[in-house]
Amino acid sequence: MRYSLRERVGKVLLARRPKSLLYAMVVSDMKLVTLVRPRKHSLHPSDLHLLFGMVSSRVFATGEHWTPVCFPRFNDQGFLHVYINYIATGVALVLVSADRDSFFAMTQCREHVCDDLATDDLLQRLADAAAQRALHPRELGVAGLLQLYYRNKTLVQHFGTRFAESVGDAQMRRIINTYKRLRLHMNKGGQKPLRIIYHRSAADTVLAWQSSSFELYAAVDPSMEVKSMIRLVNTVLEWIDKEEDHLFVVSPPSY
Template identity: 30%
Template sequence: MSNLEIEPGAAPESVLMTTDILDNLDQMSSSLEEIKSISYVTQEECNEIPNNENFDYSNNDNEVPPTEDDFHLNKEWTSKLKHVFILSMAGKPIYSRYGNEDKLAWLFGVMQTLVSFIQSSDDCIQSMHAGDTHFVFLVKKPLILVAVSKTKESDSQLRYQLNYAFNQITSILTLARLNKIYEQRQNYDLRRLLAGVERLIDHLLTFSENESSVMLGAVQCLPLNASIRDTISSAIVGACSKIKNLVFAILLANNKLITLVRMKKYCLHPADLHLIFNLVQASESLKNSESWTPLCLPKFDASGFLYGHVSYLSEDCQACLLLLTVEKDVFFTLSEAKQKIVEKLRRSNCLEAINESLAAPLESCASAGFTEIRHYLYKCKSTAQFYQPNISPPYTQTKSDLTEIYKRTHHRLHSTSKPLKLLFERNSNEAILAWDTKGFELFVVFEPLVDTSTAIVLVGRLLNWIKKREEKFFHLNAPTF
């Protein structure tokens, strides 16, 4: 590791906000007051938007459709390993991951009673354990979120997932509007405003359970040569630099970031980008036409909307472009800019490069020469980006086992009672090393017979290997309009 002058993936300036997801569930950007001076969408204007009626939140392949027979003794319902419930502070049902909220009204009432009882003692309920079942509560006024889980996820990991669900609701309504609704009517049925949004929440919960990006508080980039990524960024800057009050331009594909161009001084929080990923992945309708939708990014500003022009580049390149602005009447201006971007990318063969990267599987550990390593996660803290190789045997058919290993190890490394900087453990199935440094986090799963000294040597080689390829694996430049 002596050849590393600086950790792989580090850059002088980042397009993403540096964050530690463990400590920043409620942290907001400090730049909001400044950006509001450039005609940011006001709350009064937000109230004129009739619940995003021009946007389709449907088509979630992971959704389990509710049935008329859903109730607390239904075997299909009780067999689920994890339930998530959302209710108002008054106990009004808002969301249930499985089943029908109306048939579970009694259960929502019990949850609200528990929260109120503890609050009457000037305390706040965090969790309860009954055998192998965890009841985790997140009270975020004016809502209460509850996870009932038999999985091996920690309470803190379940709480992150609940926070994401809360952010998903905020992204549709804004926190300001949500608070105003319940200030005026405590018993308001929020489902009237969230019709169809439950599909986004369903998809987001699955995303937060299965994607390492949520656990790490980071984003993975689509591997591209640095020259290609720079050309794509330059094409966006050239087409958009004269458009007033364009805040972010984001190009992504397959839950991976291709490039992010931003207004000077402003960065995007990884949690907000995860919401954008979820929106794109959960909405098949986006592939059919250009869309125009208000979108609140809670970590950027929970009180107002950005307007988003959302479209895929072309029929022969399934990368999605989002142009986010504070202006509500520039759909056609952004549509023209999008066409200019596509023309430039086609002339420079960037569309082909994106397609080739999407079609090519990530390099596996074995093909990279690390036969003793099965898989790893590497996160650069300063840029909030991470890289992982392709999943290979023995986890090809059991990805959930690998996910569980990482969640358990991450929890041990970042335990609130006894945090660790370095962890190495070995069992009959695998050996695991986790390392938390000032600049990066690394989680490595080895073959079970690897000893400590060999693991250290392999980690040094691995970091040097990533360092040599950092321009391909990470978004190192921070282009601005």
């Protein structure tokens, strides 16, 4: 998603924030578009994951919903109240408040947000973004990449491509399982933790790379040599750095 669209949506949420609102977010196809939060506090990724699981449930697919939710990393002894409403196909507006009696304020906020997003076709652009598939590996500007998973440790966000058409179901499962095994090896700890693991079998070639700022897993054409694979991954890292504002929520609006 283009950074300019994220920014405009974030400004709409911030401008329409009622006093009782803690967090406001737009979620498109289980992906975070933007998040409005208090300046000194953000929802922990595990709490966001819990919230996304709710949003994806069919129970919340139609109508307005107002429900108490315990976010363990925010406060495991209490509840916040969550408003969920799909404002376009695949696009949900999620509002979080500490005030259990603020349902009507949240409803009014949603009406204002939808009115503002309707200008300049912002709502339609969000719906179009929700309908898009994940990027194809070739869209990263390299040849021979079958799939890539990248995690930004600083932002605690991740990005992944879909698998190339040449990858069948059995190979897909094998590559995912290889990612899991390599991640376990790298995260065992110790005085000298592994940073790069090159895995090659008769059927698959996978590279796992972990630094202080990112975690990366890449599957490439099995015939690719090590040097070519390293060049490919470096090219991908340059591309991710260039596209960071579009791939991740880098600077969410705060109040």
